[in-house]
Amino acid sequence: MAAEQIVSADFEVFGRVQGVFFRKYTVQTGKQLGLRGWCSNTKHGTVLGHMEGSEEAVNQMKHWLTTVGSPSSKIEKAEFRNEKTLTKFTIEYSDFKVHR
Numbered sequence: 001m002a003a004e005q006i007v008s009a010d011f012e013v014f015g016r017v018q019g020v021f022f023r024k025y026t027v028q029t030g031k032q033l034g035l036r037g038w039c040s041n042t043k044h045g046t047v048l049g050h051m052e053g054s055e056e057a058v059n060q061m062k063h064w065l066t067t068v069g070s071p072s073s074k075i076e077k078a079e080f081r082n083e084k085t086l087t088k089f090t091i092e093y094s095d096f097k098v099h100r
Helices: 022-031 057-066
Strands: 006-016 036-041 047-053 074-086 096-098
Touching: 006 057, 022 036, 022 047, 022 057, 022 096, 047 057, 057 074
Parallel strands: 036 096
Antiparallel strands: 006 047, 006 074, 036 047
């Protein structure tokens, strides 16, 4: 049986996403979906990140980042870049974290 494909994507979320526990909920959601990745605040007021996992989990996370977010956030838009299929995970840790 072939191993499940791993896909990766970088993301940036725009809107009111700082000071509203957006990173905390992003990490929590990423872990629930079994993704590996990270997120961090930018000095431009956005949240930037990277995720790797099954195509289904990445798609669910993209939906969450675009439409759900943390309870107090107001998402204007989410952009996804560098989407690709991987043969193995490229990040060194085993779950989702906040980069500071």
